Amino acid sequence: MYDYLIVGAGLFGAVFAHEAVAQGKTCSVIDKRPYITGNVALTPSDGHKDKSEKQKERKRWE
Ligand SMILES: Cc1cc2nc3c(=O)[nH]c(=O)nc-3n(C[C@H](O)[C@H](O)[C@H](O)COP(=O)(O)OP(=O)(O)OC[C@H]3O[C@@H](n4cnc5c(N)ncnc54)[C@H](O)[C@@H]3O)c2cc1C
Secondary structure, eight states, X not given: OOSEEEEOOSHHHHHHHHHHHHTTOOEEEEOSSSSSSXXXXXXXXXXXXXXXXXXXXXXXXX
């Protein structure tokens, strides 16, 4: 059993989960997309192969 079920691993969900865990809460974060970070634009240093790959993925969902 978690304290919070967070629907959406975008900026809001990720920050909320981070802050909740910092205060001793437990969270389960789910997302309908196959990756985290939602609509936040990424650079290669974020761990994704490249930005164009994420943009292709984003187009599929728009
Ligand atoms: C094309 C585009 C480019 C942008 N570029 C920039 C930029 O360069 N710089 C910048 O600062 N901001 C940018 N933004 C704005 C930034 O992306 C948003 O401010 C930020 O992503 C909002 O965060 P959020 O968590 O509210 O929503 P989101 O990032 O949209 O996250 C919501 C998450 O919830 C998930 N979700 C939604 N419905 C469900 C459901 N029913 N079940 C499960 N999961 C669900 C989605 O898959 C998503 O992962 C851009 C936005 C867009 C659309």
